[in-house]
Amino acid sequence: MAQHMHVNTPLLESVNMSKRVGTTVYLKMENSQPSGSFKLRGIAHLCQQLASRSKGIVCPSGGNAGMAAVYVARKMCLPATIIIPSSSPQLVVQRLQEQGATVKVVGKDFEDAKAEAFRIAETEGLVYVSPFDHPLIWQGHASVITEVATSLGPNVKPGAVLISVGGGGLLCGVVQGLKDVGWVDVPIIAMETVGADSLNASVKAGRIVTLDNITSEAVCLGAKTVCKKAFEYTQSNEVTIISELVTDKQALHALETFLAVLVGKPRLPGPRPPPPAPPGGHQGVLRPAVRHNPSSVSEVFPGAFSRLAMPREASGRHPDEMPKPPQLAPLDVKEQRLYSELLPDDRAPHPIS
Structure with a gap:
């Protein structure tokens, strides 16, 4: 385990x-x-179950979920792509990039970012990491x-x-x-x-x-x-x-x-x-x-x-x-x-x- x-x-x-x-x-x-943040608990558990042999992960997030996803990806030696909406502060982009993430700004809100993350996961063969919606x-x-x-x-x-x-x-x-x-x-x-x-x-x-x-x-x-x-x-x-x-x-x-x-x-x-x-x-x-x-x-x-x-x-x-x-x-x-x-x-x- x-x-x-x-x-x-x-x-x-x-x-x-x-x-x-x-x-x-x-x-x-x-x-x-x-x-x-607490996000690490769930995201780490999901990635350890689903992403250990993947090409990488993609996560739509305006903050804590993205930071957790990047941390987990780094520990698992996986590339991480974080999709954030344009409403996210530049500070969030900077911190995610400092942690080694590829950051893409898409749309005006989380729903736009989520749609793009789904698209990337499908076209690039990455594991989609939801910030909150997965057992x-x-x-x-x-x-x-x-x-x-x-x-x-x-x-x-x-x-x-x-x-x-x-x-x-x-x-x-x-x-x-x-x-x-x-x-x-x-x-x-x-x-x-x-x-x-x-x-x-x-x-x-x-x-x-x-x-x-x-x-x-x-x-x-x-x-x-x-x-x-x-x-x-x-x-x-x-x-x-x-x-x-x-x-x-x-x-x-x-x-x-x-x-x-x-x-x-x-x-x-x-x-x-x-x-x-x-x-x-x-x-x-x-x-x-x-x-x-x-x-x-x-x-x-x-x-x-x-x-x-x-x-x-x-x-x-x-x-x-x-x-x-x-x-x-x-x-x-x-x-x-x-x-x-x-x-x-x-x-x-x-x-x-």
Whole structure:
């Protein structure tokens, strides 16, 4: 059996976040993976199963998946071609090229890049590596929950698992991981930003919905269509998935708060938009579902090209019952300046897909 390329990442208790939330919060530090994100788990597993004797791999990605694919290809002594949309920052192109990838910029969004990657895979005989939509990808991602269970020890499980959703690969992996460790009663809080919310839109419609465009400030963050398996999980009784949205401004506010706690960076002067208060108190924090062990919340911290978004609430209600999120407003000058200060290589947080 091939050796895993991913590392067993730390599960750290965040004292400051725990105080804010009112319950113990653990962070699964996937940003410490060799490629910078959790994507390495699934992509390495897929490539080790399918690409070991191939001519190379091709992967459509605006960020983390591409970095993982390049890392895996280098370890397997394979050429890697990464197809990225024109919405991707030049920084992403530069970093991929530095890692040895052949980078092609095609189309305006992920769907255009995916179509080109399929074409190249067929014409050049390369293995197509999906950023999120393949059973082997999900199988690899499931290991993150196995590690959490090992870290917490026997007879201990979290009150909820909080993740961000782009195309749904991590969500599918977390569901599989919960099944593997016998935690199917632990709810998953699936976070998206307004304008990159293909899962939430699909849950509300009761069918898979394709967004017209990704309109979130984090242009590369989401996929216009969530993977079919992720949607199916939301409609099944296998696990509880709570789909939640935040605006870009709320995500930015949370990112600023998180980084201020993490590195002690002072906030910019001026007012910050307060998170709306959910019914029953705990303004802007998670409230674990009481029918589950409420002792902790585990958050999978995705990786290098990612954003952390605190939810408005996690009450356990179906997304259709949630209040409609406020309309997205343009970032003001101070917030644009904040992006450049906190993330000096680019203005906006980057994708996980």
